[in-house]
Amino acid sequence: SNSSYPLDVRYFCANMLYNKVRRNLNQLSDLEKFQLFNYLKTLITSDMDMHIQGGKVFVDRLILAMAALASRTSDYLVTYIGSSVWCICSKNEVNELQISNNWSEIILGLRLLEAIPAELDSADLSRNKRDDCNQQVLASTASVGDGVFTIHGWPALLPLFSSVVLSLQSANSSSLQSSMYLSLLRAVRAWLPRCGMSLSQLYSRHRPLFDLLACFGAVDQQGGDELLQESCQAVQELLGVAEYPTSDGSLKLEALLAVCRQLTALGGSFSEQRDGAVCSAVVSLAVAVLTIDLRALLLLAAADAEAVLQFILQCCSRPPRSLAFLAFDLFQDLQELYSNSSDLELDAARPLIQRVVWQWTMQLLALLTYPPSSDAWPCEEGRGGLSDEQEDLLALRDPRLGLQEALEASCSVLQGQYFELLGSSVAQFSDASAVAAEWRGVEAVLFVLHTTMGGVRQEASLQAAASPLVSFLVHFVLSSLGSASVRGSLQLLLLAANRFLGSCTFLLANSSSQLSELYPAAVGFLFESLSCPSPAASAAAAKAFHQLVIHGAGPSGPLTPALLAQLVQATAACATHTQTHTQPLQLAVEALTRSIVGGRVLGSPDQQQQYLLALAGPMVTALPALLVACQSHAA
Numbered sequence: 001s002n003s004s005y006p007l008d009v010r011y012f013c014a015n016m017l018y019n020k021v022r023r024n025l026n027q028l029s030d031l032e033k034f035q036l037f038n039y040l041k042t043l044i045t046s047d048m049d050m051h052i053q054g055g056k057v058f059v060d061r062l063i064l065a066m067a068a069l070a071s072r073t074s075d076y077l078v079t080y081i082g083s084s085v086w087c088i089c090s091k092n093e094v095n096e097l098q099i100s101n102n103w104s105e106i107i108l109g110l111r112l113l114e115a116i117p118a119e120l121d122s123a124d125l126s127r128n129k130r131d132d133c134n135q136q137v138l139a140s141t142a143s144v145g146d147g148v149f150t151i152h153g154w155p156a157l158l159p160l161f162s163s164v165v166l167s168l169q170s171a172n173s174s175s176l177q178s179s180m181y182l183s184l185l186r187a188v189r190a191w192l193p194r195c196g197m198s199l200s201q202l203y204s205r206h207r208p209l210f211d212l213l214a215c216f217g218a219v220d221q222q223g224g225d226e227l228l229q230e231s232c233q234a235v236q237e238l239l240g241v242a243e244y245p246t247s248d249g250s251l252k253l254e255a256l257l258a259v260c261r262q263l264t265a266l267g268g269s270f271s272e273q274r275d276g277a278v279c280s281a282v283v284s285l286a287v288a289v290l291t292i293d294l295r296a297l298l299l300l301a302a303a304d305a306e307a308v309l310q311f312i313l314q315c316c317s318r319p320p321r322s323l324a325f326l327a328f329d330l331f332q333d334l335q336e337l338y339s340n341s342s343d344l345e346l347d348a349a350r351p352l353i354q355r356v357v358w359q360w361t362m363q364l365l366a367l368l369t370y371p372p373s374s375d376a377w378p379c380e381e382g383r384g385g386l387s388d389e390q391e392d393l394l395a396l397r398d399p400r401l402g403l404q405e406a407l408e409a410s411c412s413v414l415q416g417q418y419f420e421l422l423g424s425s426v427a428q429f430s431d432a433s434a435v436a437a438e439w440r441g442v443e444a445v446l447f448v449l450h451t452t453m454g455g456v457r458q459e460a461s462l463q464a465a466a467s468p469l470v471s472f473l474v475h476f477v478l479s480s481l482g483s484a485s486v487r488g489s490l491q492l493l494l495l496a497a498n499r500f501l502g503s504c505t506f507l508l509a510n511s512s513s514q515l516s517e518l519y520p521a522a523v524g525f526l527f528e529s530l531s532c533p534s535p536a537a538s539a540a541a542a543k544a545f546h547q548l549v550i551h552g553a554g555p556s557g558p559l560t561p562a563l564l565a566q567l568v569q570a571t572a573a574c575a576t577h578t579q580t581h582t583q584p585l586q587l588a589v590e591a592l593t594r595s596i597v598g599g600r601v602l603g604s605p606d607q608q609q610q611y612l613l614a615l616a617g618p619m620v621t622a623l624p625a626l627l628v629a630c631q632s633h634a635a
Helices: 007-027 030-045 056-072 074-088 103-122 127-138 154-170 174-195 199-205 207-214 216-239 249-264 276-292 294-300 302-316 321-339 344-348 350-368 372-376 388-397 403-414 416-426 432-437 439-457 460-480 484-489 491-503 514-529 535-552 561-576 583-598 605-634
Strands: 089-091 097-099
Touching (some): 007 056, 030 056, 030 074, 030 103, 056 103, 074 089, 074 103, 097 154, 103 174, 154 174, 174 207, 199 207, 199 216, 207 216, 207 249, 216 249, 216 276, 249 276, 249 294, 249 302, 276 302, 276 321, 294 302, 294 321, 294 344, 302 321, 302 350, 321 350, 321 388, 321 403, 344 350, 350 388, 350 403, 350 439, 403 416, 416 439, 416 460, 439 460, 439 491, 460 491, 460 514, 491 514, 491 535, 514 535, 514 561, 535 583, 561 605, 583 605
Antiparallel strands (some): 089 097
16 A cells, blocks of 8 residues: 555555455455455545556555455445445436546446446455355345445346447547457456357347447447457357347347448558567457357358458458368358258358359468478478467467368369469479479468378369369379479478378279379489488378288289389398488388288298398397497497
């Protein structure tokens, strides 16, 4: 309470008091609790200007301490709420409530109200005591002050909040509106879950509050990023409130459309120069609004639904790339609706879905493309010390985080157009010189195809649609990326190429496929890539080589005795000249060994023994040196 002390000292003391109230309140007598409550109340209200000026952070802890005391002592709970209400409103000449004209008092009252719900939820109370506290609020006879304002349960304060909104809209003091809006938003957001109020119920019963939360353009102008983020999060929380009884379907749709139109009214330049957290809150809300009743919006308000989808695409096109994660589930929902052929009513919406998914796929391809600065990036994935841009792109490319499902959903909707879109991105590259200049576009297409190939393999129609592009890219990789200069300088491209060839195993290692004629060249390309300088590219080559050799030695595989002999000879020579047997080389030896003993390629036991000895010889020869090295290390 001593203003002569620095603010950080006062904050430290207030925070310690708050923690003591939360943990050790039971050590105080009833009289001491009464004294502490009144002292906190006096201290908080002693200097109203500090609620707008410099002492806000210090006072926040005092407010939390007072809320913590009230939530743990049911006798003070109604008094606490009453004090909050009387900060916001007062009696006029005819004994009716009117909103205070003192902005500092209103902000204090709102902040007091904001604190109590969270403290009630977090208080370490028994069930009986918690029920007692809730009954203090829910009791219809509980009055505030002189009986002018009566609390009829948690929802009773919503009309009060609405009155504050109307008063705020008529005020002219723009310098204080931002802090007022923020305090009001946070108080409303804290109380709405207690009220069981859904978005459509708020829309129909408390329109000023709905407008406060959902008029994002006005909110953005008043308070900028922080206020807009708070508003979006509040509306999204309302979307998750289960209604009982359920509202009329048309009313629910009307409320959703009102939110949709306010989102798109933010304008085409919204995402420019915005903080990533704000864009994330806006995109999350836009996705939640659409997914809550996507079918109805597409059928009954197609123009509004498409406008929100375009808005989402626009926001996701900016950094950080992780914004795209927020839209993955939405586009999978679109794919499920599109693929439901039994729903004939959706026929009118399918062209819209296809159009938006086309744009989404183009945007994803752009987001997955390495930036110009990537020429200096290391090829190894998962390394520490990466920049934010590198981590952002690697996270988006991680198929375990939803990318694979998102790309497969796009492929399912677009069918042949999906591969036409990818093919148009690489059609201009015809030789290695063009690739060296603009390798990022080729790499992105190879990566996307590698990620999608699992879904392509399971559907015959997709295999037929993908065949021309896959054939072109396999020829392109083998002819344009085989030179030593390309292998040495474009490690990220080589990594994508190795993975792509591995994902094409079901085509290359199948004698009935037209691509099987390229099997020897593909195996040779991967074998050469085993020794590339990048561990990540080398490991990808080893994995793909292993798949091709094992499947090629199968009943319908194209692996021939002559090719197997060449591979065994080359592997043995490589093992002889390698000081340490690397994991990629060990994986290659394992694949060849399994092919030798499988029996289909080599029918003669003598040949099998000869090839096995050729593979094992370098390893046996290296054992003495390995033992000496181990002994030296142990010493």
